[in-house]
Amino acid sequence: MIIMKISAIVSLFLVASGVTSHPTKPTTCKHPRIRKEWRTLTQHEKTAYFDAVLCLHSKPSILSDLVPSSLTHFEDFVAVHKLQTPYIHLCGHFLPWHRYLLWHYETTLREVCGYKGAQPYWDYTLDRANASLSPVILDFGDNGPKLPVGPPVPGYPNGTGGGCVQEGPFREGKFELHVAPRQETERKDRCLSRDINNQIAWDHATHEKVAKILEQPDFGWMTKTAEGLGDYPNLGIHNMAHYIISGTSGDTFDSNAEPLFYLHHGNLDRIWWTWQQANKKKRTFDVSGKIIPWANFGGDFSHLSKGNVTLDFEMNLGRLHGPIKVKDIMHTTGDYLCYEYE
Ligand SMILES: *[C@@H]1O[C@H](CO)[C@@H](O)[C@H](O)[C@H]1NC(C)=O
Ligand SMILES: *[C@@H]1O[C@H](CO)[C@@H](O)[C@H](O)[C@H]1NC(C)=O
Ligand SMILES: *[C@@H]1O[C@H](CO)[C@@H](O)[C@H](O)[C@H]1NC(C)=O
Ligand SMILES: [Cu+2]
Numbered sequence: 001m002i003i004m005k006i007s008a009i010v011s012l013f014l015v016a017s018g019v020t021s022h023p024t025k026p027t028t029c030k031h032p033r034i035r036k037e038w039r040t041l042t043q044h045e046k047t048a049y050f051d052a053v054l055c056l057h058s059k060p061s062i063l064s065d066l067v068p069s070s071l072t073h074f075e076d077f078v079a080v081h082k083l084q085t086p087y088i089h090l091c092g093h094f095l096p097w098h099r100y101l102l103w104h105y106e107t108t109l110r111e112v113c114g115y116k117g118a119q120p121y122w123d124y125t126l127d128r129a130n131a132s133l134s135p136v137i138l139d140f141g142d143n144g145p146k147l148p149v150g151p152p153v154p155g156y157p158n159g160t161g162g163g164c165v166q167e168g169p170f171r172e173g174k175f176e177l178h179v180a181p182r183q184e185t186e187r188k189d190r191c192l193s194r195d196i197n198n199q200i201a202w203d204h205a206t207h208e209k210v211a212k213i214l215e216q217p218d219f220g221w222m223t224k225t226a227e228g229l230g231d232y233p234n235l236g237i238h239n240m241a242h243y244i245i246s247g248t249s250g251d252t253f254d255s256n257a258e259p260l261f262y263l264h265h266g267n268l269d270r271i272w273w274t275w276q277q278a279n280k281k282k283r284t285f286d287v288s289g290k291i292i293p294w295a296n297f298g299g300d301f302s303h304l305s306k307g308n309v310t311l312d313f314e315m316n317l318g319r320l321h322g323p324i325k326v327k328d329i330m331h332t333t334g335d336y337l338c339y340e341y342e
Helices: 002-024 043-056 073-088 094-113 135-139 198-204 207-214 219-227 237-245 252-257 261-277
Strands: 033-035 339-341
Touching (some): 043 094, 073 252, 094 219, 094 261, 207 219, 219 237, 219 261, 237 261, 261 339
Parallel strands (some): 033 339
16 A cells, blocks of 8 residues: 555656656767857858858758749748748747758858858847947948838837848848748849848846846746747847847748848847756746737638647657657757757
8 A cells, every 4th residue: 555655756857857868868969059149150150151041041942842932951941930920929939940940051151052050149238238330230231322212020120220231141143031920922133121120129128128038937927928928029139139129020920031140049048948957857848829820910820739849749840840849948958959059
């Protein structure tokens, strides 16, 4: 009787601890890629990163039959994000899906374009005082000439640019985009545009906003705080950073046609990672939140389950990669992913 009780207690304990015991298990990740803040990279490292992105943009598309406006391998990532936009934002797997996208983008830069480094990130809180002077944005080129473009969010002042980027590695004439805006899939040749909004940076690129995310007790509240609490376009830190740059970056569907997207999402992923690191046992495998997004981007959700995202939920990058399960990407130094933030 006593033995039975003990074994019942033990098995209860095992069920309760469940996957949370994974982080302490040895994993196959021995030499994690170290992701650094952009401004700490050497000039040599910065040039190597730009060369790799431009290389990716010179490789032919592998899915242009699906999205005719994707002409390059760089644009394939934009096409995949565009097609999945209604299903990967404002939902439980928002952070997992974007972590997976970043890992595969970083890996492709390395495998296809010989990049030796890791995906850098952009800590925009360092540029809050004047986003127009951000050394990160300026390394990626300028703002583009002033055009009559309204504010990205009602109630904010207009941005400071709006035209085609004229300087740097992604300037007009050197870096042409073919991928059409929003949900369109037909080819539309255009430039990369930016419309830096200093007021949005001042109001939202704050340490307080980051601290608010980090102090949330569980994944559900943490991700909602990061993404905005359901009242899109509420300026959660995720939307906010897109709108600091605006222009191409402000169009959710193909926001990753802006190379800075991957640095912004690197930072968002770092915030999630920092939150996980603060309580590895409890948080490394904590995931929840609805499968069906809490705001409609114009998708058909009839094929989706009404429940929450779990560790066994499947994600894919269309024809680029997958499917994998959410549990594969929860641990950044596990058996699938292998990176850390500096
Ligand atoms: C920010 O920098 C830009 C570019 O140098 C400048 O025109 C602007 O006045 C600065 N804004 C503030 C608030 O200092
Ligand atoms: C902001 O841009 C809009 C659209 O071009 C324009 O109508 C408006 O006058 C601008 N506002 C200011 C204060 O310049
Ligand atoms: C679904 O996710 C939400 C948000 O994380 C959470 O509050 C809720 O408890 C979850 N529901 C279930 C049944 O797990
Ligand atoms: Cu996205």
